[in-house]
Amino acid sequence: MRQPALTTTASFSALQSHAVDAVDWQIRQLFANDPQRFPKLTVDAAGLFLDYSKNRLDGRTVELLVDLARERGVEAQRDAMFSGDKINLTEHRSVLHTALRMPRGKALVVDGQDVNADVHAVLDRVKAFTDKVRAGTWLGRSGKPITDVVNIGIGGSDLGPKMAVLALRSYAHPRLAMHFVSNVDGHDMDAVLARVDPETTLFIVASKTFTTAETMLNAQTARRWFLGTGKEEDLARHFVAVSTNTEAVRAFGIDPDNMFPFWDWVGGRYSLWSAIGLSVALAVGFGYFETLLEGAHAMDEHFRTAPLAENMPVLLALIGFWNRQFLGAASLSIAPYHQDLNRFPAYLQQLDMESNGKRVTKGGQSVDTPTCPIVWGECGTNAQHAYFQLLHQGTDIVPIDFIAALRATHDLPGHHDALLANCFAQSEAFMKGKSGDEVRAELQAQGVPEAKIDELVPHKTFPGNRPSNTILMDQLTPATLGALIALYEHKTFVQGVLWDIASFDQWGVELGKVLAKKIQAELEGEVDPQAHDSSTNGLIVMAKGAKVQ
Numbered sequence: 001m002r003q004p005a006l007t008t009t010a011s012f013s014a015l016q017s018h019a020v021d022a023v024d025w026q027i028r029q030l031f032a033n034d035p036q037r038f039p040k041l042t043v044d045a046a047g048l049f050l051d052y053s054k055n056r057l058d059g060r061t062v063e064l065l066v067d068l069a070r071e072r073g074v075e076a077q078r079d080a081m082f083s084g085d086k087i088n089l090t091e092h093r094s095v096l097h098t099a100l101r102m103p104r105g106k107a108l109v110v111d112g113q114d115v116n117a118d119v120h121a122v123l124d125r126v127k128a129f130t131d132k133v134r135a136g137t138w139l140g141r142s143g144k145p146i147t148d149v150v151n152i153g154i155g156g157s158d159l160g161p162k163m164a165v166l167a168l169r170s171y172a173h174p175r176l177a178m179h180f181v182s183n184v185d186g187h188d189m190d191a192v193l194a195r196v197d198p199e200t201t202l203f204i205v206a207s208k209t210f211t212t213a214e215t216m217l218n219a220q221t222a223r224r225w226f227l228g229t230g231k232e233e234d235l236a237r238h239f240v241a242v243s244t245n246t247e248a249v250r251a252f253g254i255d256p257d258n259m260f261p262f263w264d265w266v267g268g269r270y271s272l273w274s275a276i277g278l279s280v281a282l283a284v285g286f287g288y289f290e291t292l293l294e295g296a297h298a299m300d301e302h303f304r305t306a307p308l309a310e311n312m313p314v315l316l317a318l319i320g321f322w323n324r325q326f327l328g329a330a331s332l333s334i335a336p337y338h339q340d341l342n343r344f345p346a347y348l349q350q351l352d353m354e355s356n357g358k359r360v361t362k363g364g365q366s367v368d369t370p371t372c373p374i375v376w377g378e379c380g381t382n383a384q385h386a387y388f389q390l391l392h393q394g395t396d397i398v399p400i401d402f403i404a405a406l407r408a409t410h411d412l413p414g415h416h417d418a419l420l421a422n423c424f425a426q427s428e429a430f431m432k433g434k435s436g437d438e439v440r441a442e443l444q445a446q447g448v449p450e451a452k453i454d455e456l457v458p459h460k461t462f463p464g465n466r467p468s469n470t471i472l473m474d475q476l477t478p479a480t481l482g483a484l485i486a487l488y489e490h491k492t493f494v495q496g497v498l499w500d501i502a503s504f505d506q507w508g509v510e511l512g513k514v515l516a517k518k519i520q521a522e523l524e525g526e527v528d529p530q531a532h533d534s535s536t537n538g539l540i541v542m543a544k545g546a547k548v549q
């Protein structure tokens, strides 16, 4: 169904009129005006708590944003996604990552196929395999248990598992060391191979398509390294595959019995919940992997059933839309105040930017508003000592999502209060800022001479009024991690619906891949490149020159 251009809709016009004043509102004034602001602008779901009160908006703004969500058809499109309609229009596919975390026995038939039964049949195989490896009964070629697991994959076949394995570090199996190799840069593989023993290492070749150049080269390199000291017939003990492409897996030399399948209706960046999560299940055990799925399912159920105005992913999406559209925020910074979520910003970069980094509508017209902001970030408190300066006093408004757990999973005294104090202090500081008068009074109290005060005041003033969300969970557990990831997945979905863009393809990554193939042939060949611009030609000549030295 063709959507009207966003800026022509009635609800967008209403928001525009509202925004004329609202964009200049002072958040601290909004708090002063309404003592109930915190309880009003917070929501609980699936073990997560979202405080969105430190944004430049009020209840009326939220109502108008919800009207927009309704007018853009968020509810109908959400239902279409859950029921397996082919909402990935450009690839004519269903989008069913939610089916990957549906409890066993829930009916979902798509194209005559019992999706739920398929999902659970693979999960049963994942359980059987991971139980054996973890128990030490899956033996390597010399009869020793596996000690190291190397996941070879890139993009969605790397970022999710890597992020989740780190996030659930405190649940990890003591014998199994997990490694992730993604980059075509041989330094990545080299560093891992230097640390593992071929007799006790299991390689997981994870690739939806099983054609991705980086993964294929890394897998070939791992295979060659293994065969340097091992035999072909031992490969089956040390190489397994996760893919949708049985033929390519077979052609690579991995027995389809050692392949864990998934389906074309699982987007790469949404595939953590499928057998792509094999490394997660190996690290934390199938029981906790199931709990991760249950946490995500709890968020799915909330997203599917909660009214829009109380729906956490919808609210997160609408606030992001408001900041992008009316505050001109071109980026979103993710600040997990939890070291184990260190890879979460990188994971979200692919989820959000590969989904919504688009400039045409589903119908092929140019969009008439900005779309996905640049997503980036780093763990607090580290980020405070690096780039928060710009967020406090730079010329751009950068909204921030703070993410924290109320309780730590360690018992080191003193740390967790210090961590949370910093997290809450930062969101307060971004919101309140510090006026020139406050700076002046402070300096006067310190006895600084007036002339010096005049000089310092502009530098020490914080404009404040910078928006942020705070997402809290009791503890970072498999369940809360599952809910957190699903929260952002659905947020991304809702924003794609608002902008009417095709969130489930990623054609933008293709051009560079094609050009790289051409240049690789030139780097490896005899003939000097001619056909490029002078910069590209020059760089290729330099790289070829370095080879002959």
Ligand SMILES: O=P(O)(O)OC[C@H]1O[C@H](O)[C@H](O)[C@@H](O)[C@@H]1O
Binding pocket: 154, 155, 156, 157, 206, 207, 208, 209, 210, 211, 212, 215, 268, 269, 354, 506, 509
């Ligand atoms: O899992 P694979 O088929 O190897 O794909 C790995 C990744 O590469 C592609 O280029 C896409 O940009 C990603 O969405 C995908 O996750």
